[in-house]
Amino acid sequence: MKCQCQSHRSSPLSLRNFPPSLSEVPTMAAGVLYTYPENFRAYKALIAAQYSGADVKVAPNFVFGETNKSAEFLKKFPAGKVPAYESADGKVLLSESNAIAYYVSDAALRGGDAATQARVWQWASWADSELLPASCAWVFPYLGIMQFNKQNVERAKQDLLAALKVLDSHLLTRTFLVTERITLADIIVFTTLIHAFQHVLEPSLRAGLGNVSRWFGTLAAQARVRAVLGALALCAQAPVYDAKKFHDLSHKKDSGDKKKEKKAEKKEQPKKKEEPQPELADEIDEKPKESKDPFDSMPKGTFNMDDFKRCYSNEDEAKSIPYFWEKFDPENYSIWYAEYKYPEELAKVFMSCNLITGMFQRLDKMRKQAFASVCLFGEDNNSSISGVWVWRGQDLAFPLSPDWQIDYESYDWKKLDPASPETKKLVQEYFSWSGADSKGRKFNQGKIFK
Amino acid sequence: MSACNIDVIKQIGRYYNVPVGTVCYSTDKILTTVLDKESIEGFTSIVLRLAGVNGKGASKEQSLLSYQWLEHIAMYANQAASNPAFAKGFLQGINKALEKNTYLTGQYLDVTDIAGYYVLYPMIERLSVSEQESLINVCRWTKHIQAQPRVCSNQKPLPLNTLNLAILAPAVH
Structure with missing residues (x-):
């Protein structure tokens, strides 16, 4: 003082x-x-x-x-x-x-002058009137909160996609909605769209909304947004209606008769404000929390991943690949072929390589019981990514941990039959970094996950 | 004509408000400066060093992405600056990268965007309106970067006509 x-x-x-x-x-x-x-x-x-x-x-x-x-x-x-x-x-x-x-x-969030503030208001009102009702009517049936009515869901889908098209053309020439920094308009429209991005806007729909997706991704990645939301998992595939879930959820809360009344009312009025969410929160809470090593729950089998990796690192492929087949335990381990779904989006070779190594980094905890060789074929602006993976267990390993779910949905996964000659050939090619992809693009670079 | 030149280094120094030392070309025609009695060679190394003072806390992935973009720019920008046909392909590559990313390295503004903006400035300046239209993502990025504090302290922001058009005919909602 x-x-x-x-x-x-x-x-x-x-x-x-x-x-x-x-x-x-x-x-x-x-x-x-x-x-x-x-x-x-x-x-x-x-x-x-x-x-x-x-x-x-x-x-x-x-x-x-x-x-x-x-x-x-x-x-x-x-x-x-x-x-x-x-x-x-x-x-x-x-x-x-x-x-x-x-x-x-x-x-700064409200906007400097009256015109800017008014634009922020405009987007806030727009989110409430154009996005929210359509988003709820589309998302809630899939979460089991609302009865599924194909016609209503289809109309809500068309409404929301039409609104998002407007947003998409607005964002073609803009980084953020109103000014060159994040305002309340961005925060409100972003939060209103979270459910749609998490549950119904599958990758192919997002691809048609490139500018909205870019903007959404940037907002979701901001440190201050992450401080509130954590990491958002985006919708991986077209949602499927689960009638049982709706039945369970709508009966679970039936104990109070008053609530039942409200539930009935809600079905008619998708816009009804607060009631639907608690179930939603329940839903999210029910998801399994992170466990230590999800592979621990599976039988170890006779295949020793570490020994194979050591052999692969130290020996020539002429030795390590036969070693792999000699030791491989098809009972307890599986071999998978993965192909990147969006090769047309791959531009620079170094960026594609970052895509692969980035995925490896995010899968760090999976390393102990998994091995992969992922290869990039082709050159700048004409390339593809695919790889051969081996891990413990017979099912796709990624759903085992929430930490592993960021990248795998961008790939098509095909389980390979360890006994078939095609599999032998694929393993040979990918482990030894030779060959070409399905379109004949030549091997460019390979990355090993070990 | 060189694009990754002494002026760009000085502009980046001004942006970060850090000294840049005596920047010159070595006998091998490599951009060189001396900071804290240490000689630093090469565009990328100097830029990262200037940002390093302020750019702490970036993840390893983020700094490697910066490094790659800066090397990419350092390798091709000089040729692009002197050859408009080459510049076209160079800018289109960046345009493609910015289609899905807000910033060059992804979701965060960092030294790559600042350096990239100063290097690309003369190339974007000489684009015609229709050329700008075909590089709409680069234009959006440029407009965003030059609106950031301290970026345009010493030169005028670029006029981007294609974006003006968008403002005159805004989307209906």
Whole structure:
């Protein structure tokens, strides 16, 4: 303190030179957010707070359907809806996620001038009116939250894809929605699209929305967004309706008759706001958490991966490949052929190699019980990636751990019959880095996962 | 005419607000400077060194990607600067890379984009409107990079006509 006073005395101008950002500090929003976990609406405020530095904490011990129905809660938030926000001094009480996100933002997120702010508003309203209803009506049936009606789902799909086309052409010439940095508009539209990207926008649909996908990926990768969301797993293949799941979920919560009523009501009104999500949160919670080494649960068999790798590293292929066939244990291990699904997207050779080594890095924990030789064929702008993999177990190993699921969906996987001569030939070619791909492109580079 | 030249190094130094030393060409015509009594040779090495002071914390993958792009640019940009036909192919390669990526190395702005912007500046400047249109991803990236703080402290941002068109006829929503 003393130090500050002195500086004032010595240069009275310094007060006037205070950067405006400092003057905002006292008004910075500190408060509590009431929400159930993994609520995309609450993400808006939580991400905005990461950018603005506002101190927003999620209320601990919140129980959906109880806390927000309690007299105390309803006194503050008569609608009983979440997310709801209460400032630290209790003076600011807000519901509606966009308003909360606006409140905990700073000037940079809200937009500098009135025109920019208005554009941010425009996108927020657009997300609520054009994206959200269609997204819910498309996604929820696949999550078992809503009854599946083919016609409705198809219409919702067309509606959302039409809206995304508009967004895609907007983003052709822009990095972010409104300005050259992330604003509240990006945060709101992004969070509104999370469900669609996770559950229904399969790779082929995303490919037709290149600009939206690029923008979505950049937002998802930002450190401040990841701090809230963690790593997002995107939809890998066209969703399949599971009638049993819907049946189970809609009966699980039937204990309270009041809830049942609401459930029925919800079927007619996909837009209905808060009720669907808790099941969704349940859904996500039910997924298995990361285990230590998923291969531990499988029989070891007679094939020693380490010994083979040592042999492969130290000996010529003329020796190591026969060694592989001599020791290979088809009971407990399997051989797979993987081909990259989107060869037309491969440009520079070094980028393609990064794709392969990047995948290897992300699969680090799989190394102990797996081996692969993945090769790049062709040259710049005309190439393909494929490889031969060996691992413990008879099924595709990647679903065993959430850490392994980032890349494998970009490949077509084919299990090989260890006894067939074709497999022998493939193993020979890939392990010794020779041969060509199906289109006759020559071997360019190989990478070994060991 | 050289694209990865002394001026670019000085601009990057200004961007990061770090000294660049006495930049000159060695007898082998290699860009050289001396920083902290250590001689540094080559465009990529100098650029990474300048960014290194501020670019700490980048993952290994990220720094290797930077390295590769900078080497790619260092290898081809000089020829592209003097040969418009070669420049076309060079820029198209970058355009393709930026179709699915916001920044050269992926999702994060780093020294690669800053250096790339300064190196590509004269090549983009001489493009016609229709050529710009065919390199729309490069143009979007350029517009974004030059809007970042401190990038245009010493030169005017490039006018990008194709983007103006998009602003005059914005998407309907």
